[in-house]
Amino acid sequence: SSTALIxxxxxxxxxxxxxxxxxxxxxxxxxMASDDEANSLPTCILETQRFEVTGNKWSPTxxxxxxxxxxxxxxxxxxxFQAVSPSASIANNGTYSTCPRQLKRLLCATEDGDAxxxxxxVDGATDAEGWVYASAPGRFDVSRTGGRAGWRIxxxxxxxxxxxxxLCRATVAKLQATDHAKAMQNVSDFVHSLFAERGFGQVxxxxxxxxxxxxxxxxxxxxxxxxxxxxxxxxxxxxLLVATLYMRAAYGYVTRSGMFDSLVSGAMxxxxxxxxxxxxxxxxxxxxxxxxxDMMGLAASNVVSARWKAAGPCQPAYVLARDHEMQWIVLSVxxxxxxxxxxxxxAAQSVxxxxxxxxEGFLIATEQLLNDVGAMLRDExxxxxxxxxxxxxHSMGGAIAAMAAAKLRSEAPWAAGCVSYGIGxxxxxxxxxxxxxAREGAVCTVVNAQDWAPRxxxxxxxxxxxxxx
Numbered sequence: 001s002s003t004a005l006i007x008x009x010x011x012x013x014x015x016x017x018x019x020x021x022x023x024x025x026x027x028x029x030x031x032m033a034s035d036d037e038a039n040s041l042p043t044c045i046l047e048t049q050r051f052e053v054t055g056n057k058w059s060p061t062x063x064x065x066x067x068x069x070x071x072x073x074x075x076x077x078x079x080x081f082q083a084v085s086p087s088a089s090i091a092n093n094g095t096y097s098t099c100p101r102q103l104k105r106l107l108c109a110t111e112d113g114d115a116x117x118x119x120x121x122v123d124g125a126t127d128a129e130g131w132v133y134a135s136a137p138g139r140f141d142v143s144r145t146g147g148r149a150g151w152r153i154x155x156x157x158x159x160x161x162x163x164x165x166x167l168c169r170a171t172v173a174k175l176q177a178t179d180h181a182k183a184m185q186n187v188s189d190f191v192h193s194l195f196a197e198r199g200f201g202q203v204x205x206x207x208x209x210x211x212x213x214x215x216x217x218x219x220x221x222x223x224x225x226x227x228x229x230x231x232x233x234x235x236x237x238x239x240l241l242v243a244t245l246y247m248r249a250a251y252g253y254v255t256r257s258g259m260f261d262s263l264v265s266g267a268m269x270x271x272x273x274x275x276x277x278x279x280x281x282x283x284x285x286x287x288x289x290x291x292x293x294d295m296m297g298l299a300a301s302n303v304v305s306a307r308w309k310a311a312g313p314c315q316p317a318y319v320l321a322r323d324h325e326m327q328w329i330v331l332s333v334x335x336x337x338x339x340x341x342x343x344x345x346x347a348a349q350s351v352x353x354x355x356x357x358x359x360e361g362f363l364i365a366t367e368q369l370l371n372d373v374g375a376m377l378r379d380e381x382x383x384x385x386x387x388x389x390x391x392x393x394h395s396m397g398g399a400i401a402a403m404a405a406a407k408l409r410s411e412a413p414w415a416a417g418c419v420s421y422g423i424g425x426x427x428x429x430x431x432x433x434x435x436x437x438a439r440e441g442a443v444c445t446v447v448n449a450q451d452w453a454p455r456x457x458x459x460x461x462x463x464x465x466x467x468x469x
Contacts, residue, residue, distance in 0.1 A: 042083035045103050045118060045162040048137070049080070051155065058158065078137050080104070084161070107162055118162040124285025124308065125149060130160035146253060150282020190348045190360075190458070213467045221450065236444060242326055243392040243421035249295040250319055250332040250397060252288030252308060254279050256295055269337070280337045285309070292319055304329075305376055313343040314364040316400055320373055322380065328390045329380045331373065331404070335395030335424075345396060345426075348458055354410055356430030358403060362396070366403040378414050389418035395453060398422025402443045406433060409442055424448065427457035 049058040060080035081103035107118050120130030125147060132148040133155040134140045140148070140159060151158070231237075248255050259279065260266045273279060288308040293300060304320040317334040336345055347361030381389060389408070393401040398421075405420035406429070425445040429437075437443040447454045 041106065041117065041164065042103070043164060044084050045107065046078075046082045046084045046159060047080065047107070047162060048078045048082075048157060048159045050077070050157055061157075081107070117164055119165050121161040121163050126160065126284075127282065128309075128311065130162075131158045132160070133158045145287070146277065146279065146282070147284025147287045149284040150278055152277045152282075190346065209468050213464070216467075225449075236441070239326075239390070239419075240421050240444060240446070242323075243330075243390060244423060245296060246319075246321075246330055246332040246392050247335075247394040247397065247421075247423055249292045250317070250334040250393065251337065252334075253283040253291045254337065256291035281309070283308070289319075296321070296323075298323070304380060305373060307372070310338070310340055313340045313347070314361060315340070315368055316344075316365050316397065318369060318373070318397075320376060320380075322384065322387075326390075327384075327387045329377065329384065329387050331377065331389070331391045331401070333369065333391070333393035333397035333400045333404075335393060335397040341396055350430075350458060353403070353429070354406060354433055355436075356433040358430070358433075359399065359426070359428035362399045362403055362426075362428050365396075366400050366407060369400060370404060370407065374412075377408075378412070381414055389415050390421065391418060392421040393425075394423045396426070398425030398445060399428040401425075402437070402445065403428065405442055406437055409440070419443070422446070424451055424453050426454060427460070 048061050050061050051057075052059050061077050062080075079100050081100040083103060122128065122130045126132055127149050132140060133151045134142075134148060134157050135154050137157055140157075248260075251260065254260060254269060257279070258265065259269050259273070269279060285306070285308050289300075289303060289306055292298075292306070293303070298321060302322045302324070304322065306319045307315075308317050310317060319332050321330055321332070322328075323330050336342060344361040344365055347359075347364070349360040350357040351360045351363060352358075353363055377389060381387060391401040391404050392398070401420045401422055402425060405418050408415035408418050419441070420443045422443070422445040424447070434443075445454070
C-alpha cells in the first residue's frame, strides 16, 4: 500500500542519514544478547516507567523503542532497566550496555523467596519508594520549583535507582517505617473511650441546650480572657517574635510560597492542591531547606539537621539550626499538615508523663524527636558556650515543643535552661505540669482570641457532650 511505501522510504532515509555505527552496534548487541549471558553485578540499576493514560497505571518503558524512535527522529524512550554509575545523574549519563531482561531479573526475588540484592535509593529528593517524576525523559535533570519527588499533572515518566544492599546500608538515607496499625489503634481507643458511656443516638431533646452552652462559653470568655491584666514581659515578647519566624519557616516551601497567607489558600493545601501537587508530601528536601534559609536569612552551614518527610505518624518534621545573632540553638517543629500528622493529633488518650498526664500521640512524637536529635542538641550546646536551647512550633509543633522542653528540663542537666515557645498550642499536658512550667517561665504559648484548637481536649470534649447529651 501507499502508506507502507511511504513508511519504508522514511525508514530508509533515516537509516541512510542518521544511523551511526555506534547505534547499529548497540542495536545488534541488544538483539543478540543471551538471557544467560554472564555479567558481573552492576553497582546501580536505573528503572524507568511510563504512565499509561488509557490504563491509568505505570508500566515499564518499551525496550524496543530506543532505536525505533531514533529512526523516526523522535525523542528516544529510555530502556526500562539500565546499568549506570551511582554517581551519574538521573538522566542517561553513565550508562553501559546490559540486557534489560537480565537487569530486571536482578531486581526480582528468587523463586525460593530470597530477597533481591538491590534496594531502591530513597532520600530527600525522591518519594517514599525512591521515584522521581518528569514530563519527558530529558527533563529529569532539569530543576523545577518544589523538586521532582512527587507526581504532578503532566508527568508521564518516573525513575528510581536501585543500589546493591551493602551500599544502601552505607549511603542511603532511609525513612524509618512506623507502625501504622499502632497509630490507628490509639485513635480507636480514644474514640471508644469518648463514646463508651454514650450511644450515638443520645442527642439532646431540648434544642435550647445548645443556646445555654453558647451563653456559658461566652460568659467564661469574658471573665477569663477579655479582662486579663496587661502583659509587660518585654524580653520574653522579643524572643517570642523571633521564635514565631522559626515556627513559620518550619513549614518550608508551603509558607515561602504564600500558601498559608490566607484562610482560603491554607484550606487549598489540605484539599484541591493535593490533586494538583501535594506540597505537604511531595516537595523535595532541597526546596524546603532553601525556603527555610531564605525566610530566616541563615547560611546553609547553620542548619545542623532537618527532617522534612516522615514515614508515618508520630514522626514530626523539624529543623535544628544555630542562630548566632540570638545565641540560640533552635529546634523548630512543624505543625499539622499531612494525614500522618492528623493521626498523631487524634491519638488523644491520656497517658502518664512526669508528675501528671499527657496526650499519647504527642508524647510518642516527642520521644521519637528527642531520640533523633538529643545527642545533637547536647553536642551543639557544649560546642557553643552561652547559647540557649529554644524549642518552638505552631499547632502540633507547639505541643511537641512544650513536651520536649518539659522532658529535657526534668531529665537532662545540660538542657535545664531550655525554653519553649508556641502558637496555637493544643491542650496536651495536665494542669499540674502546666502550672509548674508557667512558674518556671519554661513554656510560653499564644492563643488567638477564640481559636478552638488550643481549647480542644478530651476533658473539654467530654464536658461539652455532658452539657449537650
